[in-house]
Amino acid sequence: MLLRALDVTVPAQRTGGSGRGQAPPRPAPAPTPAAAFDALYVYAAPGLVQQARLLTGSRRLAFEAVEHAFRGAWERWPEVARDSDPVGWVRAAAHTYALSPWHRLRRFPGRTCSARMPQDDPLLRSLLRLPPRQRRAVLLCDGLGLSTGEAAAETEAGTAATTGRLRSARAALDAPSGSLASRLAREPACTLAQPWSVRESTERRAVLMTRTVWAVVAAFALLVTAVVLTSPS
Template identity: 50%
Template sequence: MKQTNRQKPRCTGEVTARPAKVPSAAASAPATGNAPGNAPDGAPGDAPDGAPAAASGSAPLTPAQAFDALYAFCAPALVRQAYLLTGRPERARQAVEQAFQLAWQRWPEVARDRDPAGWVRATAYDCALSPWYRFRPRNRVPDPPPDPADRALLHALMTLPPSYRRTLVLYDGVGLDLPETAAETEASTPATANRLMRARQTVAGQLPELADPAELHRRLVRLGAAERLSAARPTVVRTVEERRTRFWTRSAIAFTVTIIGATTLTLRTAPTHYVAPVSPGHAVQGVPPQAAMGPLSQHELTLRAKLRGETASGPERLVPDPR
């Protein structure tokens, strides 16, 4: 496949947004400390259009300011890109908000990343294409655009496998080159090229006018901009994640205390030695009855009368009779 050199922004208001550099808010973000951490020393890097930057010589941005700058710079475009992947505005917003919540939770890691916008974009794509969303009833109902042409293009995108759809959006929608698309989709470059070709063929088979990649790119941008898509405010995203983190932290502490208390109670009340259980009584069968003494014979009666007739201290008891 012939690869063209395209320099399209990634994270501006359009689907094609791609900054030439990482926003200064993320570049100057803290990399250590609690989530988000302490800001490092040094001046922030150059910021592209639309990304706020700290003035030269001023103090670096705080973690919240850096996160808010990255969110304001990338969230609108990511919602439009996620819409191309899902076809549902609400699901696209949820995916982007979840991705930024994870970014705020792991802000030291994101701040150290060479491309924070790419980190958030990859996470948002994973959340948008997650199969767990299909179990939510409101995500099962499609929400097609009103324009017939956009509706046909969205239907063609939804017929693609998730990996093919992601590759097509990254290459023809966002404007990444083939190696970057392969790295973000965790596939080899030949496999990514094959996915891209098959995705284009599938879309062109349903919409022949989109056989030209330039026209396909223009239609993808128009489809992403057609819907009125908006993301929540960055403070809301940060607050939700902080509340969730506190809830799970307290739940983990309460669960640990419960386990420790139950273990302590068991150790104090459990027996220290083994006592064999007493088996219940039962009737014994097959034992013969005890025999009673029968009547005495004539010899035994004579002997008993002789013993009773003699004295207890007679000579027969002192000297044995030889007879």
């Protein structure tokens, strides 16, 4: 498991003699929530940006989707830390956000639609022609190696529906088998925000939201009081 990479042991202090009576190595304290989150971010975020880029055709939206997913993970960190697959949890959140229909109403400077895609990138052209659900299914199965059942569970769809989407996507893609996996493997590295900045921005947003809610409640209470005081008895 990824988070076990943070578990280290502290060697026992050496003493003279043959080593009899030495204390066994003491396990290090469990990683803090911040350290565990940072490890997950460093491990998973670069690959998720590449995946979201293939799903959307937009670098800006890809970064936004991944940051949104990790903000949600930090807000629900006890739940995500106990999940059997933290990477899968964040991946599902990033893919869902990236393919949200409301993004069609927005303009992204870095976005390239399939009609204007460069001719030297036929794989991305073919991907963006697919319906979003087919695009996600083929990325999960052919790009990341998930089984049909695993992809169905992650996308909250039936296995039969996922199988049909995958079959249709493979038939429509103008690319040889295995090209998605090799594309993800050779995607260039990208510069990401530091994990601590994602945590801090999430906490600031939570504080701002709390203050906003209290301000609305206070304003409503004042309005009700004013109505009661000014209404005829």
